[in-house]
Amino acid sequence: MLVLTILGNNSAIPAFGRNPTAQVLQMDEEHFLIDCGEGTQLQMAKYKIRRSKINHIFISHLHGDHYFGLIGLITSMSLLNRTQDLHLYGPTPLEHIINYQLNVAATTLSYRLYFHGITTEGVIAEDEKFLVKSFAVKHRIECWGFLFAQKKNPRRIDPIRVKSYEVPSSFYEKLQKGEDYITRKGTIIPNEELTIASSPTKSYAYCADTIFDETLAERVKGVDLLYHETTYLKESADKAAARFHCTTEQAGTIAYKAGAQKLLIGHFSSRYETLHEFLSETMEVFENTELAVEGACYRI
Amino acid sequence: MLVLTILGNNSAIPAFGRNPTAQVLQMDEEHFLIDCGEGTQLQMAKYKIRRSKINHIFISHLHGDHYFGLIGLITSMSLLNRTQDLHLYGPTPLEHIINYQLNVAATTLSYRLYFHGITTEGVIAEDEKFLVKSFAVKHRIECWGFLFAQKKNPRRIDPIRVKSYEVPSSFYEKLQKGEDYITRKGTIIPNEELTIASSPTKSYAYCADTIFDETLAERVKGVDLLYHETTYLKESADKAAARFHCTTEQAGTIAYKAGAQKLLIGHFSSRYETLHEFLSETMEVFENTELAVEGACYRI
Numbered sequence: 130m131l132v133l134t135i136l137g138n139n140s141a142i143p144a145f146g147r148n149p150t151a152q153v154l155q156m157d158e159e160h161f162l163i164d165c166g167e168g169t170q171l172q173m174a175k176y177k178i179r180r181s182k183i184n185h186i187f188i189s190h191l192h193g194d195h196y197f198g199l200i201g202l203i204t205s206m207s208l209l210n211r212t213q214d215l216h217l218y219g220p221t222p223l224e225h226i227i228n229y230q231l232n233v234a235a236t237t238l239s240y241r242l243y244f245h246g247i248t249t250e251g252v253i254a255e256d257e258k259f260l261v262k263s264f265a266v267k268h269r270i271e272c273w274g275f276l277f278a279q280k281k282n283p284r285r286i287d288p289i290r291v292k293s294y295e296v297p298s299s300f301y302e303k304l305q306k307g308e309d310y311i312t313r314k315g316t317i318i319p320n321e322e323l324t325i326a327s328s329p330t331k332s333y334a335y336c337a338d339t340i341f342d343e344t345l346a347e348r349v350k351g352v353d354l355l356y357h358e359t360t361y362l363k364e365s366a367d368k369a370a371a372r373f374h375c376t377t378e379q380a381g382t383i384a385y386k387a388g389a390q391k392l393l394i395g396h397f398s399s400r401y402e403t404l405h406e407f408l409s410e411t412m413e414v415f416e417n418t419e420l421a422v423e424g425a426c427y428r429i
Numbered sequence: 430m431l432v433l434t435i436l437g438n439n440s441a442i443p444a445f446g447r448n449p450t451a452q453v454l455q456m457d458e459e460h461f462l463i464d465c466g467e468g469t470q471l472q473m474a475k476y477k478i479r480r481s482k483i484n485h486i487f488i489s490h491l492h493g494d495h496y497f498g499l500i501g502l503i504t505s506m507s508l509l510n511r512t513q514d515l516h517l518y519g520p521t522p523l524e525h526i527i528n529y530q531l532n533v534a535a536t537t538l539s540y541r542l543y544f545h546g547i548t549t550e551g552v553i554a555e556d557e558k559f560l561v562k563s564f565a566v567k568h569r570i571e572c573w574g575f576l577f578a579q580k581k582n583p584r585r586i587d588p589i590r591v592k593s594y595e596v597p598s599s600f601y602e603k604l605q606k607g608e609d610y611i612t613r614k615g616t617i618i619p620n621e622e623l624t625i626a627s628s629p630t631k632s633y634a635y636c637a638d639t640i641f642d643e644t645l646a647e648r649v650k651g652v653d654l655l656y657h658e659t660t661y662l663k664e665s666a667d668k669a670a671a672r673f674h675c676t677t678e679q680a681g682t683i684a685y686k687a688g689a690q691k692l693l694i695g696h697f698s699s700r701y702e703t704l705h706e707f708l709s710e711t712m713e714v715f716e717n718t719e720l721a722v723e724g725a726c727y728r729i
Contacts, residue, residue, distance in 0.1 A: 142505045143471055167501040168468045171443055191533045197501045201467040204493045205442045222533045229529070233491045233522045235570050270535050 131156050131279070131331045131429035133354065135395065136172035138421040140338075140360050140374075141194050143168070144399035148423060149194035152356070153178050154277055154333055156259050162186045162202075163275065163335050169198035170205055176424050180206050181213075185254060187261070188219030189337035190272035196223070200230050207238040214241045218253050218263075220271050221246035247273050258282075264348045266339040269373045274336045276349065282327035283307075290323050331429045334389075338396065340370060341379040346386035354429045355389035356421070358396035363410050377407050381414025391429075395421030431456050431579070431631045431729035433654065435695065436472035438721040440638075440660050440674075441494050443468070444699035448723060449494035452656070453478050454577055454633055456559050462486045462502075463575065463635050469498035470505055476724050480506050481513075485554060487561070488519030489637035490572035496523070500530050507538040514541045518553050518563075520571050521546035547573050558582075564648045566639040569673045574636045576649065582627035583607075590623045631729045634689075638696065640670060641679040646686035654729045655689035656721070658696035663710050677707050681714025691729075695721030 132155040137148035149166025153173075160182040162169075173180060180202065188196045196219070206215065217223070224244040231238065247253060247263050253275075254261040262276040283305045291301070296310050296318075304310065310318040334349035336357045349355055360374035369376050375383075377394065384392035392415050397404055404420055411418045419427065432455040437448035449466025453473075460482040462469075473480060480502065488496045496519070506515065517523070524544040531538065547553060547563050553575075554561040562576040583605045591601070596610050596618075604610065610618040634649035636657045649655055660674035669676050675683075677694065684692035692715050697704060704720055711718045719727065 141508050143474070167498065168471060171468060174443070191530070193501055193504045193530070193534065197497075197504075198467065201493055201497045204497075208441050220533070222529075226526075226530060226533070229522075230491070230493070230526060233520070233526070233570070234493060270533070 131277070131333055131354075133333060133356075133393070133427045133429065134176060134178065135421045135423055135425055135427075136169055136176065136178075137164075137166050138395040138397060138423055139194070140358075140396045140398050142399045145402050147397065147399075148172055149197070150396060151198065152335070152421075153183070156277060156279060156333075159185065159259060161261070161277065164189055164195040164337070165197075165199040165202060166194045167197040167201075170202045172423070173202075180209065181211060183215070184213060185216045185261075186218070187275050187335075188217070188223060189266075189274065189335070190268060190270055191220055191222060191226075192270065192338065195338070199223075200227060203227060203238070203242065204231075204234075204236065207236065207240065211240045214243060216243045216245060216254065218245045218247055218261075220273070221248065264345075266337050266345065267342050267373065268338045268340065272337050272339065274334065274339070274345075274348070276332065276334045276352070278332040279330035281330050284320070284324035284326055287323055287325050294318050294323065296323060333429055334387075336383070338373065339375060340373040341375050341382075343383070343386060346383050349383075349387045349389065351388050353390045354393060354427065355384050355387060355391070356393045356395065357383055359394040359407050359411060360396050360398050362401070362406055377410035378414055381411045381418065384415040384418070389415075390417065392418040393421050393427060394418060431577075431633055431654075433633060433656075433693070433727045433729065434476060434478065435721045435723050435725055435727075436469055436476065436478075437466050438695040438697060438723055439494075440658075440696045440698050442699045445702050447697065447699075448472055449497070450696060451498065452635070452721075453483070456577060456579060456633075459484065459559060461561070461577065464489055464495040464637070465497075465499040465502060466494045467497040467501075470502045472723070473502075480509065481511060483515070484513060485516045485561075486518070487575050487635075488517070488523060489566075489574065489635070490568060490570055491520055491522060491526075492570065492638065495638070499523075500527060503527060503538070503542065504531075504534075504536065507536065507540065511540040514543060516543045516545060516554065518545045518547055518561075520573070521548065564645075566637050566645065567642050567673065568638045568640065572637050572639065574634065574639070574645070574648070576632065576634045576652070578632040579630035581630050584620070584624035584626055587623055587625050594618050594623065596623060633729055634687075636683070638673065639675060640673040641675050641682075643683070643686060646683050649683075649687045649689065651688050653690045654693060654727065655684050655687060655691070656693045656695065657683055659694040659707050659711060660696050660698050662701070662706055677710035678714055681711045681718065684715040684718070689715075690717065692718040693721050693727060694718060 136151035139147035436451035439447035657680040
């Protein structure tokens with residue numbers, strides 16, 4: 130199961146109680162922090178997300194509303210005597226920004242911080258259960274989107290069936306790899322008879338800050354949940370383009386073309402006090418849309 | 430009149446709703462921001478302090494709880510199309526930290542930011558009405574305290590007296606400089622007869638983060654309001670010394686030796702949920718003490 134928690138949904142300047150961008154994606158046991166605007170550690174405290182659960186942080190780009198809270202979080206983790214490794218992924222200059230500030234403070238972190246500079250599209254993090262891919266998005270400066278996907282689980286052994294067919298436990302590994310079982314009498318028991326299908330894998334795509342770019346739809350094709358920015362309402366399409374941002378209508382178009390199951394919109398401009406028009410305008414193009422609301426959890 | 434507003438009173442990690450250090454000192458028409466922990470711009474919004482009023486920012490040292498909110502504030506000022514100059518005073522590496530982050534964001538500020546690196550004790554900012562001096566304090570890294578003082582105002586002209594003695598307005602400038610007036614008949618009218626004494630000048634000393642250092646009392650001698658950190662209660666004097674911080678008792682001692690009118694204590698450790706013991710312990714040594722409370726204003 131994937132659960133996405135929104136910690137900030139505003140663009141540029143904090144306004145109307147809305148904070149800059151930060152999200153936490155829980156994927157099975159892992160908690161991924163995606164972007165980290167100023168005050169993210171306070172938002173984490175508010176919404177009961179423990180700093181110690183985060184082992185991977187992904188920063189899309191170096192506009193302040195997406196990373197000014199990072200140095201504070203990294204420092205606090207050390208002040209709280211964290212010991213487990215932390216993996217940080219982002220544009221390459223981020224490494225200097227972090228290290229320089231730690232150096233002038235004479236700070237040696239209590240844990241190992243591994244910095245992974247993103248330079249090309251492709252897999253940037255992976256283990257047995259998950260995969261994270263970066264994809265380039267078109268913004269005013271270098272900017273990366275992230276695709277988070279559960280890996281296809283092997284079929285699980287059915288404990289009742291293996292017992293009834295008297296399959297020796299030494300054969301279990303082969304069963305999980307998909308082999309059929311042949312009994313001592315030579316009868317073939319098909320793999321599907323002895324194993325249970327896993328639940329389908331889920332995926333989440335975070336498109337960060339981007340100008341309207343239809344090629345994006347290809348890269349997030351068939352995703353279960355798509356996060357796409359809607360900095361402006363559709364009447365401000367010119368302003369959006371000039372600033373390398375998108376409107377409601379454009380986000381809906383990307384979700385439709387990508388065949389996403391569901392669309393989540395955020396990164397609202399500080400000029401808007403209320404958000405209901407963002408939702409209604411986007412739903413005209415793509416019905417299964419929700420507003421990214423601070424503190425809310427979205428199950429995927 | 431001087432008015433000090435506390436925006437953050439906690440040390441290191443935000444805790445129990447307390448924010449990292451930031452203060453605003455209003456001295457006549459000027460608003461000085463003193464330190465700028467993460468979230469300061471949000472605290473300013475909360476306590477109705479307009480970003481546009483701040484023309485001078487003083488950063489004591491480069492531990493994150495004293496400056497991680499600065500880059501966000503500087504950037505927001507530009508996003509709001511500020512045009513007036515901003516003067517920033519702090520340890521010299523701060524200039525690189527700010528400029529590097531603006532560069533990677535491809536940000537050109539809408540206003541002029543003048544950076545004044547602090548390298549020695551003495552006057553760092555001054556105009557006709559105020560004076561700001563830096564003084565070195567002993568902390569784990571380079572750290573500066575700041576003394577803010579109103580300048581002695583010239584005597585004000587008494588409008589009723591100058592009229593009754595028929596002093597020509599061309600002589601007003603000389604009157605303000607302290608000259609006596611000689612009438613056409615040769616009578617000497619003493620300056621004190623024609624002018625009114627200004628209200629006494631006030632001063633505020635901000636001692637930042639410091640180990641217990643009795644020499645500090647000399648440098649803040651006779652100040653009207655002294656801010657001194659009390660990171661720990663007196664039972665933790667060993668811990669305080671090891672971390673280059675102070676206890677309640679030590680802060681009270683400095684205020685007493687300095688002959689300060691009043692003491693304000695803050696920078697409380699995140700280990701303490703309540704603060705009343707900080708007040709009672711400090712008052713045992715120096716009675717006219719107050720706790721720095723977020724959002725509270727202290728008139729000097």
